[in-house]
Amino acid sequence: MDSFVDEPRGRVRICCTPIFAQSVLLPVINAFNRRYRKVRFSLDINPYGLSQYCRYDLIINAETSYQPQENPTLPLVKRNLLTEPFVLVASTDxxxxxxxxxxxxxxxxxxxxxxxxxxxxRQWAFSKESQVRLINISDNLEVSDTNLLFDAAKMGMGIAYLPRYVVESSIRSGQLEKLLPDYQTAHWMLNLYYPEVRQMDQGCVLFKDFFLSTYRDQLNKPSRLSRLVPE
Incomplete structure (x- = not known):
């Protein structure tokens, strides 16, 4: 009987950047709920969670190495999930x-x-021989969803500046071509933010630990990056 009384419950409020929500976060929530059925979730899928951090228990947010978005005074713990260079790509067509x-x-x-x-x-960063160039681009097509932008690049609609793990399988298959290979690019960094553990309820702490453990296991697999974004 005690196991029913002590079963974790409550609600976990998460804000997640779109590129990560469907392919990684949702499957982890599904696996967690199979074990802890009384914990509920509220998901806000947008890339600007840090600007309203008080609304959430966990925030998965991205920034670039040349233009970080983090406010250093935020009272949150920060854990890096992924750091990948950008790659400039376009289709053969x-x-x-x-x-x-x-x-x-x-x-x-x-x-x-x-x-x-x-x-x-609307700036893309490139460097060569220690000289950094920030290139102002014209937003011929602006979208809010990274997977849609990825699809547009594969359809031949233009040139895209995307994290390596998003495009590497398409480069290997010849669907996309890497441009300016002699230049280095900025890095795209995906981070998890949350309050100090003592400020979180039991359900939030359990899910945070479960998420980090599951994600770490995924990264240790040989196909770790190809599974993060659907083809």
Missing amino acids: YLTARQPIHHPEQLQEHTCLYADSLTHS
Whole structure:
């Protein structure tokens, strides 16, 4: 009888950036609920959870290395989940009918696909020989969903600046081509934020630990990155 009385319950309020919610977060919640059936969840899928952090128990938020979004005074614990370089890509169909790209400034003459949730500005960073260049792009297509932007790049609608794990399988298959390989890019960093454990109720702490353990197990598998974003 005690096991029923002591079964964790409550509600976990999560804000998650769109790129991560469907492919990673939702399956973890499903697995957690099979074990703890009385814990409920509220999901807010948007990339700006830190601006209203008091509304949430857990925030999964992304930032770029050249333009971090984090407020250093936030009273939250920060755990890095993933750090990946951006990769500049386009489809063969797009590139066939256009001039080759040899340096970043030429991007201003091309159709660029932009997601504010990824870079938070209309600038893409490149560096070579310690010289950093921030290239202002024209937002020929702006979307809020990274998977939609990824699909647009594969359809030949323009050039995209996406985290490596999103595009690496498509580069290997030849569906997308990596551009400007001699240049380094910014890094995309996905972080988990939460209050000090003493401020969290039992259900939130259990889910936070379960999430980190499950995610860590996924990263240790050989196919760890290909499973994070659906094809």
